[in-house]
Amino acid sequence: MPCVLYFPIKQAFLRANFYICGDYPGHFKYTFSLKKTFFASDFHLGADARLSSAERERQVVRWLRQVAPEADAIYLVGDLFEFWFEYKSVIPKGFSRLFGVLAEIRDANIPVYVFTGNHDLWMFGYFEQEFNIPVYHQPIQTEIYGKTFLIGHGDGLGPNDIGYKRMKKVFVHPFSQWLFGWFHPDLGTRLANFSSQKSRSATPPEERNWLGEDREWLLQYCNRKIDQGIEPDYFVFGHRHLPIDWPLKNGKSRYINLGEWMYHCSYAVFDGVEMQLRFFESEESERVRE
Numbered sequence: 001m002p003c004v005l006y007f008p009i010k011q012a013f014l015r016a017n018f019y020i021c022g023d024y025p026g027h028f029k030y031t032f033s034l035k036k037t038f039f040a041s042d043f044h045l046g047a048d049a050r051l052s053s054a055e056r057e058r059q060v061v062r063w064l065r066q067v068a069p070e071a072d073a074i075y076l077v078g079d080l081f082e083f084w085f086e087y088k089s090v091i092p093k094g095f096s097r098l099f100g101v102l103a104e105i106r107d108a109n110i111p112v113y114v115f116t117g118n119h120d121l122w123m124f125g126y127f128e129q130e131f132n133i134p135v136y137h138q139p140i141q142t143e144i145y146g147k148t149f150l151i152g153h154g155d156g157l158g159p160n161d162i163g164y165k166r167m168k169k170v171f172v173h174p175f176s177q178w179l180f181g182w183f184h185p186d187l188g189t190r191l192a193n194f195s196s197q198k199s200r201s202a203t204p205p206e207e208r209n210w211l212g213e214d215r216e217w218l219l220q221y222c223n224r225k226i227d228q229g230i231e232p233d234y235f236v237f238g239h240r241h242l243p244i245d246w247p248l249k250n251g252k253s254r255y256i257n258l259g260e261w262m263y264h265c266s267y268a269v270f271d272g273v274e275m276q277l278r279f280f281e282s283e284e285s286e287r288v289r290e
């Protein structure tokens with residue numbers, strides 16, 4: 001078979017996803033599709049916004065259930081929770097529906113990768129032990145179907161944000177983590193909720209504007225990486241709470257920001273050829289693109 005035919009067919013076969021799903025016992029659907037990789041970030045479960053946190057958790061679960069059958073992998077890129085801290089023997093209450101579906105997805109052998117964000121960076125092994133989900137505290141570079149990706153939450157990257165970078169040093173320091181771990185969880189959680197009330201994760205989208213190419217920190221970070229010779233096809237970040245799809249100066253890479261789920265319910269899907277920003281149960285609206 002000529003190469004021009006053989007390789008696309010082989011690639012499609014490698015990505016083919018044959019699955020049987022049963023909504024009810026004895027009721028099976030046989031489906032075929034090409035596998036896709038999904039990315040989402042900034043659910044901020046635990047904080048109310050357009051929907052209450054409980055309603056939003058159900059929405060996230062609906063999304064995960066919808067995408068899982070055709071997912072080759074699911075990347076959850078930070079700030080899943082408004083606040084998360086793992087004590088030695090205690091985790092925060094709630095999120096049982098999310099955990100149920102994550103356990104189901106992992107038990108079906110679909111890879112899930114979790115990144116910590118600035119709101120939930122205190123993950124110390126629970127996700128690995130309970131769900132067999134690797135947790136990344138730093139951006140990673142990876143390859144998916146021949147395209148290269150640099151994926152991370154995005155906090156503390158780029159110029160500026162000096163105040164946060166200083167605070168992050170304290171947050172990730174083993175001594176402060178050890179100390180915080182010795183506060184009673186009710187007290188620790190209250191302290192954290194008090195400080196996150198001051199944070200602006202719930203700022204509505206109309207108050208979040210594209211600052212322009214020269215003032216978007218994560219865009220500047222991408223440009224710096226390109227200057228250093230690091231040129232992935234896609235830079236994928238969250239943290240900015242603004243869905244962005246921006247072509248970069250090298251004419252090859254793109255900066256994708258996943259947006260958030262307090263208002264936009266945005267996510268990205270890579271089908272092996274193209275990366276697309278999409279919106280779940282939400283008006284396809286305010287995405288930033290050139």
Ligand SMILES: [Mn+2]
Pocket residue numbers: 042079117119201239240241
């Ligand atoms: Mn966030």
